[in-house]
Amino acid sequence: MTTQGFQTFTMAGALLLSTSVAAIEREAFDQLTSAENHVEIGLGWVSEDSARFGRYNALYDDGLFLVLGLDYLVQPRFDDPAPLRVEVTARDLGLGNRHLLVRSGRQGRFGLEADYRERRARRGDGLVTVYDSQNRASLRLPEDWQAAPGTAGMNLQLPVLHEFSLVQRRRQGRVAASVNPAERWQVSAQARQEDRDGTHLLAGLFGNTGGNPRAAFLPVPVDYRTRLVDLNLDYNDRRRQFRLAYHGSLFTNNEPGLAFENPFSTIGGWAPGSGFPDGRGELALPPDNQFHQLSLASGWQFSPNLRLVGQVASGRMTQNEAFLPYTANPLLAQSIVQPLPADSLDGRIDTTSVHLRLSGRQSSQLSWNASYRLDDRNNRTELREWVYIGGDSQLQDAGPASSRRRYNLPQDYRHQRLRLDGQWRIDERTRLASAIQRSRTERSLSARDQVDESLLELSVRHRASQRLQLGAQALWADRDGSEYDGAAGFLASHDSGYTDTLAGQWANIPSLRMYHLADRRRQRLALSAGLTPHEHWSLGLEAAHASDDYRNTVIGLTESQQQSLSGTLTWAPARNLSAHLFYTWERLSSDQSGFSFRGGPNRPVDLANPERAWEVDHRDRIDTLGAGLERRLLDGRLQVQLDWVKARARARQDVSSGSALSTAPLPTVRNDLDSIMLRASYRLSEPLSLHLRYWFERFSSDDWALDQVGPDQLANIILPGESSPDYRVHVASVSLRYRFD
Amino acid sequence: MIRASRAGLLVTVFLLTASIVLAVQADPGKVQFPEHIANCVRCHDAGSDYPVLEIFATPHAVLADPRTGAAELGCAACHGPSLDHARLPARAGGSEVEVAFHGDRKASTQIRNQACLSCHAGADMIHWHGSAHDFDGLACVDCHRVHPRQDPALDPFQQVQACTSCHQAQHAEFHRPFAHPVRDGQLLCTDCHNPHGGVGPSDLHAMTVNESCYSCHAEKRGPFLWEHQPVREDCSLCHQPHGSAHRDLLTQRTPFLCQQCHMGQFHPSTALSGTGLPGDTRPSGSQSMLGRDCMNCHVQVHGSNHPAGVGQTR
Incomplete structure (x- = not known):
């Protein structure tokens, strides 16, 4: 028999065998492929209240909570001619963080999705304020409030103070649909609405210079709604793909402002009537705004080894919230001779974004990328003149030399980047890659109109053996630009009638260089190793050193460095057993310099x-150590999972100065986290399993800005009495999970 | 030669007829597969080391969806026709499938990825070619698992672990004292990043850092009457998105962070140190250091829309 004949014979034999022998037992097949539906119900317990522990997991209150979850799936058979799939997932229904997802669709034809997610975040407990927060939009002082020029003369004790918590709730609903109207085409749409309510914390200030501020912290209402809409039209074949997309984001705030009474009596530098009992101020809360963006993304395969991908987007941000008045104080408002130049900002920023990348593969040894990126933000907001009243504490000064005559600065921004990447596979074991990049950033009304940066990158990876891989990466970048004029923004935002009267005509000391505009030399070196000494063991090691040298900065951030070492050890001797251990050491340091000076004749x-x-030397050190274990026992009936983390963060600031100034050391800021979580599940019977969870977390911290700092600590500011968090929380839960068809 | 071919043809016709007869007499206790799939599951059955059959619970095996190629090609849609392997598999001394995804005889990364990209090239995958993961030589199956029901890269409970198994620096950052709630399971890596090639910096879905941040923090978008220029430009100039040792995910401790750009006369340029800490009596201490330091007064650091909010105080 010829080769071809034999092949025909064996193929036919294989076909016969396939149909006669390959039919798999349905029971075994169903066990592997049928939908796993579960309902879970149980009880959990939290040992103590802690805002920080529960800020994202909603376990902030002590006591019992309900464990309730559901996984329900109607899964069609693989050979179903009309495979309709329905999926319902519910998580954490008994907690403030609950999530419900319903998904359905016929694969290849259409898909529908709806979900509801609720998140509660508690960011602080036991805070205090002098205000009665019954009317959230207008805060009033107690009837018998005793005002004083500073906190020294005030009674800042409970029950005069009102307690409040910082709790925010996000409720998010989303619906999405997709249709495949024809082969290779898909239309999809998604709409999402998020309502966010609760309270956050800001200070309400009175005063008009750095010399006469008085402030009290306020519970600020949060009542936001964000609507997001995404529409996509996709086409996809082997050589060409494109996506035409619309993205819309509409933000509304039902609380445009927050008015509050002045708890301080009128002090020197304030206009009469600014202080208690007539004084009142108002904060502008986040304005309603919108963003609309159209984009076109495409991929073109010119040849098997040459491809262009790109995305072009054009967007517009707008904001036109009605302005609050210059002052909320009617007595001060009487002084206004130059009213607001507009009722609202009519703010608009047009955005243009481009991302193009041409990728080539010359051979199996050489590949390359050439890319271009543009981020352009054209601020079309009108530049106008404003004569403001500082901190609801002065009369309007509209004189020609007034420092209160100001101009808003609608700054433009344009960033462009060209980059070329190349990669050579020197041999089967070694790969060398390099990149060269040039970027330019242009800004208007800024201290520096243009900033340029050149970057070089080189990396090598070498497989020394089947068990050892080594890698190294080096980066060098240098940034400079046009002449630095630190007074540019100051002069552009003030009237020349005022700046002409100033010696030097600057606000920031001229030798200051803002770090995002300053000349900078950046270097980074990273080394990595992957070791597999045994088929059950693997070890990954990384070491990195990065530095930014702001080489021409005299005042400002002069240098920053980051060093890190990390290692991960994994052990997986069998399918039913795996463990890992990781450790990371990070050191972040930076140096900044300043110069203390007074105004006027001094x-x-x-x-x-x-x-x-x-000078200030910042030294942060963070150590993170963790381990995990997963084990299946008793023929898979018992599963145990353990996770342990120990994280230590220390932040130190060493301040030193010349002899004309007086400085003293600062305590180290400390944050320590210990967390251990143990999860176990035991299959009691085929459909029923028992789930146990225990979680212990301990957090302790010291922060010199908050600890032992009560509401009356500062002379001019009524603080909210925050403290750095400390907690020890145990969480335990037990639940039953029932599997059903 | 002609005679041999005829013989083969006759045998083929006979065997095919027999197989059809057997197929018609299907056993209801058994799962019947199309022939081209049956040939594979004859060996790769429920007893297989790798859970091959689970693929029939995934979208890749849906016969009614022509995009999968399952009805037309079966396993060959991804693994190639692999006729030699069908005749004599590798473990019997024969051949491996044409496109093997794992093991010592796996195909090159380019060939393995091409199997996936022949269908998954559009939508969020458009920017895969030349992206960081592609350029680094990652195969799709380095992150994804196709046969099992649960793909760790798509499973919200496993995804972060899958990403941080390589991205160790980010793994450590999530454990810093102030971090986005990734460790709490409230955020996934893919909420911000597109691992298949994002159009923004660091493979973000959005084209700029700020557009990405505004998707959750739309209240900070403005435009504002009184902008804080670096805030308008790039949130990451002051914030470390994965985690920080300083509150509000700031890159550095305030008030010193503020003083790196603000060095005017009087209080902005003051040398702040331990002399500003609380003394033995109250009131005492520096209002530029205690409480919320600079933000005790300059509360609207992300921008103010108040006509009197010039110094971000309104």
Whole structure:
């Protein structure tokens, strides 16, 4: 028999065998492929209240909670001619973080999805305020409030103070649909609405210079709604793909402002009537705004080894919330001779984004990328003149030399980047990659109109053996730009009638370089190793050193460095047993320098005195150690999972100064986290399993800005009495999970 | 030669007829597969080390969806026709499938990925070619599992673990004292990043960092009357999105962070140190250091829309 004949024979034999022998027992097949539907019900317990522990998991209150979940799936058979799939998932129904998802569809034809998600975040408990928060939009002081020029003369004790918590709730509903009207085409749409309500914390300030501020913290109402809409039209074949998309985001805030009474009596520098009992102020809360964006993404396969992908997007951000008045104080408002130039901002920023990438593969040894990126934001908001009243505490000064005559700065921004990547596979074991990149950033009304950066990257990966892989990566970048004019923004936002009267005509000390505009030399070196000493063991190691040298900065951030070491050890001797251990050491350090100077006639004297210079060395160290274990026992009936984490963070600031200034050490800021979670499930019978969970977490911290700092700590500011968090929380839960068809 | 071919043809016709007869007499206790699939599951059955049959519970095996190729090609849709393997498999001394995805004889990354990209090239995958993961030589199956019911990369309970098994630095950052709630399961890596090639920096879905942040923090979008320029430009100039040792995910401790850009006369340029800590009596301490430091007064650091909000105080 010829080869061809034999092949025909064996193929036919295989076909026969396939039909006669390959039919698999349905019971075994169903066990592997049938839908797993579960309902879970149980009880859990939290040992103590803790806002920080429960800020994202909704376990902030002590006591019992309900464990309730559902997985329900109607899964069609693989050979169903009309495979309709229905999926219902419910998670954490007994908690403030609950999620319900319903999904259905016929594969290849259409899909529908709806979900509801609720998240509660508690960010602080036991905070205090002098205000009665019954009317959330207008905060009033108690009837018998005793005002004073500062906190020293006030009674800032309970029950004069009102307690409140910082709790926010996000409720999100989403519906999505997709249809495949023809082969290779898909139309999809998604609409999402998120309602966010609760309270957050801001200070309400009175005062008009850095010399006379008075402030009290307020419970600020949150009542936001964000609607998101996405529409996509997709086409996809082997050589061409495109997506035409619309994205809309509409934000509304039902609380446009927050008015509050002044708890301080009128002090020097304030206009009469600014203080208690007539004084009142108002904060503008986030304005309604919208963003609409159209984009076109495409991929073109010109040849098997040459492909272009890209996306072009054009968007528009708008905001036209009605302005609040210059002052909420009717007495001060009487002084207004130059009213608001507009009722609302009519703010608009047009955005254009481009991302193009040409990818080529010259051979199995050489591949490359050439890419271009554009991020352009054209701020079309009108530049107008405003004569503001500072902190509801002064009369309007509309004089020609007034420092209160200001101009808003609708800044434009344009960032462009060109990048070329190349990769050579030197041999089967070694790969070398490099990149060269040039970027330019242009800004208007800024200290620096143009910033350019060049970047080089080189990396090598080498497989030394089947058990050892090594890698190294080096990066070098250098940034410079046009002349730095630190006074540009200051001059553009003030009237020349005022700035002409100033010596030097600047606000920030001229030798300051803002770090995002400053000359910078960036270097990074990273080494990695992957070791598999045994088929059950693997070890990954990484070490990195990165530094930013702001080489021409005298005042400001002068240098920052980051060093890290990390390692992960994994052990997986069998399918039913695996464990891992990881450790990361990070050190983040930076140096900044400053120069303390006063204004008026002291300014030239101070600036000439080098002993008024100061420096801060920041030294942060973070250690993270963790381990995990997964084990299946008793022929899979018992599953145990253990996760343990120990994280330590220390942040130190060392301040030093010249002899003209007085400084003292600062305590280290400390955050310690210990967390252990144990989960076990035991299959009691075929449909029923028992689930146990125990979680212990301990967090302790020291923060010099918050600890032992009560509402009356500062002379001019009524603080909310925050403290750095400390907690030890045990969580335990037991639940039964029932599997059904 | 002609005689041999005829013989083969006759045998084939006979066997096919027999197989049809057997198929018609299907045993209801057995699962009947189309022939081209049956040939594979004859060996790759329920007793297989790798859970091959679970694929029949996944979208890839739905026969009615022509996009899967399951009805037309079966396993060959991804693994190639593999006729030599069908005749004599590798473990019997024969051949491996044409496109093997795992094991010592796996195909090259390009060939393995092409099997996936022949269907998954559009929508969120458009930017795969030349993306960071593609350029690094990652295969789709390095993250995804096709045969099992649960793909760890798509499972919200496993995805972060799957990503951080390589991205160790980010894994550590999620454990920092101030972090987005990734560790709490409230956010996934793919909520912000597109691992198949994002159009934004760091493979973000959105084209800019700020557009990505605004998807959850739309209240910070503005435009505002009084902008804070770096905030308008890039949130990551002040915030570390994965986690920080400092509150509000700031890159550095305030008030010092503020003083890196604001060094005016009087209080902005003051050398703040331990001299500003609480003293033995009350009131005492620096209002630029205690409580919310600079934000005790400059509360609208993300921008203010109040006509008097010039210094971000309204």
